[in-house]
Amino acid sequence: MTKRYPIYIDILGRQLICLRQHLSLDYLSNLQIIQQSLEHS
Incomplete structure (x- = not known):
């Protein structure tokens, strides 16, 4: 067993x-998507 x-x-x-x-x-891809959406808004 051991x-x-x-x-x-x-x-x-x-x-x-x-x-x-x-x-x-x-996480990295989500960060990129968030950054892109922040730039567009």
Whole structure:
């Protein structure tokens, strides 16, 4: 059992990193959209 846990943690860690990258990309693109809408108004 103890040998399996690091694998699960590794998979979870990778998923979290992927999630964080997607979130930061969405955040950056949202910032650009907000800036553009602010400039137009």
